[in-house]
Amino acid sequence: MVEKRLIIGISGASGAPIAVALLKALQSMPVQTHLVVTKGGEMTLSQECGMNLEDASKLADVTYDNSNIGAALASGTFTACGMVVAPASMKTVAGIHSGYSDNLLLRAADVVLKEGRKLILVPRESPLSQIHLRNLLDLSQMGVRILPPMLSYYSSPQTIEDMTNHMVGKILDQLGYAPETFIRWEGMK
Numbered sequence: 001m002v003e004k005r006l007i008i009g010i011s012g013a014s015g016a017p018i019a020v021a022l023l024k025a026l027q028s029m030p031v032q033t034h035l036v037v038t039k040g041g042e043m044t045l046s047q048e049c050g051m052n053l054e055d056a057s058k059l060a061d062v063t064y065d066n067s068n069i070g071a072a073l074a075s076g077t078f079t080a081c082g083m084v085v086a087p088a089s090m091k092t093v094a095g096i097h098s099g100y101s102d103n104l105l106l107r108a109a110d111v112v113l114k115e116g117r118k119l120i121l122v123p124r125e126s127p128l129s130q131i132h133l134r135n136l137l138d139l140s141q142m143g144v145r146i147l148p149p150m151l152s153y154y155s156s157p158q159t160i161e162d163m164t165n166h167m168v169g170k171i172l173d174q175l176g177y178a179p180e181t182f183i184r185w186e187g188m189k
């Protein structure tokens with residue numbers, strides 16, 4: 001059986017550790033990861049994880065050049081079960097919202113939307129302007145899952161890694177791959 005393909009986009013918002021933890025978690029899932037990183041994503045990977053594109057590529061099955069708008073991901077005939085953009089900068093959110101696909105990440109998201117496939121965004125900015133909020137609302141109304149990397153305390157995180165892993169668990173949960181270690185709220189004890 002052909003493994004499911006999942007597209008992972010990393011853009012230039014703070015939160016590159018979420019992308020790295022997500023790629024690591026997906027390595028043990030029955031899914032093939034297809035990675036595309038914007039120039040901004042490369043900057044945040046370097047700033048926040050001390051990693052370059054080559055390092056990130058080692059965590060994915062296939063990595064694409066973001067400037068290659070002729071790559072497989074640019075066509076709807078490339079079948080994928082969906083796409084996660086984590087983190088999603090407000091520029092990338094705006095590009096997806098407007099269909100302005102001037103790089104491969106944006107084109108891949110455009111294709112996922114036009115083909116009615118699952119698109120999950122992990123948008124990060126603070127505070128959010130009305131432009132950001134409107135774009136996110138519109139995308140949500142189109143069926144895009146919006147999962148901002150918000151802090152949660154009910155899982156009693158002890159470290160930043162715990163917080164990151166909880167966020168990754170929420171993304172994986174949307175894909176039906178939440179690990180057994182994912183802490184769910186089971187009501188007040």
Ligand SMILES: Cc1cc2nc3c(=O)[nH]c(=O)nc-3n(C[C@H](O)[C@H](O)[C@H](O)COP(=O)(O)O)c2cc1C
Pocket residue numbers: 010011012013014038039040041043044047088089090091092124125126
């Ligand atoms: C270290 C760093 C952190 C950034 N954090 C954010 C952020 O949290 N949210 C955001 O929307 N933009 C952030 N930016 C700005 C974006 O990277 C910038 O708007 C860029 O053009 C986004 O392009 P891209 O979406 O193609 O990666 C950050 C930039 C740098 C260098």
